[in-house]
Amino acid sequence: MKNYNISLIKGDGIGVEIVDEAVKVLDAVGKKFDINFDYKEYLMGGCAIDATGNPLPQETIDGVLNSDACLFGAIGGPKWDNQPRELRPESGLLKFRKEMGVFANLRPAIVYDELVDASSLKPEVIKGVDIMVVRELIGGIYFGEPKGKTETKGWNTMVYEVYEIERIAHVAFKLAMKRDKKLCSIDKANVLDVSQLWRETVEKIAVEYPEVKLSHMYVDNCAMQLIANPKQFDVILTGNIFGDILSDEASMLSGSIGLLPSASTGEKTAVYEPIHGSAPDITGMGIANPIATISSASMMLRYSLNEEEAADAIDIAIKKAMSEGYRTKDLAAFDAKEVVTTTQMGDIITSYLK
Numbered sequence: 358m359k360n361y362n363i364s365l366i367k368g369d370g371i372g373v374e375i376v377d378e379a380v381k382v383l384d385a386v387g388k389k390f391d392i393n394f395d396y397k398e399y400l401m402g403g404c405a406i407d408a409t410g411n412p413l414p415q416e417t418i419d420g421v422l423n424s425d426a427c428l429f430g431a432i433g434g435p436k437w438d439n440q441p442r443e444l445r446p447e448s449g450l451l452k453f454r455k456e457m458g459v460f461a462n463l464r465p466a467i468v469y470d471e472l473v474d475a476s477s478l479k480p481e482v483i484k485g486v487d488i489m490v491v492r493e494l495i496g497g498i499y500f501g502e503p504k505g506k507t508e509t510k511g512w513n514t515m516v517y518e519v520y521e522i523e524r525i526a527h528v529a530f531k532l533a534m535k536r537d538k539k540l541c542s543i544d545k546a547n548v549l550d551v552s553q554l555w556r557e558t559v560e561k562i563a564v565e566y567p568e569v570k571l572s573h574m575y576v577d578n579c580a581m582q583l584i585a586n587p588k589q590f591d592v593i594l595t596g597n598i599f600g601d602i603l604s605d606e607a608s609m610l611s612g613s614i615g616l617l618p619s620a621s622t623g624e625k626t627a628v629y630e631p632i633h634g635s636a637p638d639i640t641g642m643g644i645a646n647p648i649a650t651i652s653s654a655s656m657m658l659r660y661s662l663n664e665e666e667a668a669d670a671i672d673i674a675i676k677k678a679m680s681e682g683y684r685t686k687d688l689a690a691f692d693a694k695e696v697v698t699t700t701q702m703g704d705i706i707t708s709y710l711k
């Protein structure tokens with residue numbers, strides 16, 4: 358029997374409920390494919406502030422670095438919004454990404470056929486959309502120096518070094534090779550020097566991937582094209598802040614933020630998490646959609662543990678739950694046969710894995 362050490366960070370708000378469902382599904386798929394998962398839980402975000410005064414305790418950093426992969430729920434909430442910036446849950450998250458060295462953030466935007474009506478866009482525009490946004494996660498304006506704030510002035514610096522652009526470009530080209538071999542790199546090279554370097558560097562890396570069709574697009578145009586004609590995109594490669602914005606936009610093509618997973622990978626370890634937040638407004642009500650987290654567990658099996666078969670089994674089980682008409686409340690309006698709770702959705706997906 359194979360054994361993997363999985364670190365769990367449930368976090369705040371609905372994080373706890375949705376990670377519990379993903380663990381249930383992992384255990385079921387483990388039974389089916391003879392895989393054992395050893396879980397260890399770590400604190401981060403608001404719950405860590407409450408317990409230790411620090412949004413990212415050292416124990417969490419060490420524990421996750423020593424695990425095979427990390428499954429992450431969500432962090433933050435109004436309770437911690439008025440803390441000084443260093444003590445906010447978000448600061449813990451950014452430090453965590455940096456410490457883990459997870460420079461590549463993969464955010465798929467997939468439209469499930471059963472849910473084409475859930476999008477605010479016309480079905481013919483979004484049916485068949487399958488985009489992978491590759492966002493650089495530990496550089497750019499989020500981390501650049503100098504930065505600061507006085508009474509009358511605030512400033513941040515968008516900076517990228519060639520090695521940072523090269524390594525994320527390789528990730529994107531490799532993914533494109535496994536998909537439709539189309540890569541669109543997003544920048545603002547008409548205005549920003551940092552973007553000009555980005556574009557030149559991506560061009561250089563492209564030579565190593567002659568089969569991939571590379572194009573470039575300005576970020577403002579990309580924001581428009583994602584709505585006008587999203588099917589033109591296969592892999593989108595972009596820096597930290599543009600990727601933050603564009604991945605939120607792309608996620609909405611699918612209609613529900615409760616469906617989409619993400620992977621953050623690098624040289625040391627990898628972190629898998631739903632793209633949505635901790636949703637304090639619905640915490641504890643049993644209505645959160647656990648699918649984004651279950652789907653993140655599937656990405657973990659596929660990309661970190663090389664358990665492709667098990668990952669496929671989870672993806673098939675999720676699709677089956679959709680096509681059978683089971684919906685959590687967020688998607689109740691779209692061809693629901695039965696509206697189910699968070700736990701029931703976990704149970705239904707688990708039952709398809711037996």
Ligand code: IPM
Nearest residue numbers: 433447448450451601604632
């Ligand atoms: C995300 C979030 C984070 C980010 C915040 C919570 C710091 O918006 O993961 O996209 O901006 O990266």
Ligand code: MG
Nearest residue numbers: 601602604605
């Ligand atoms: Mg964001």
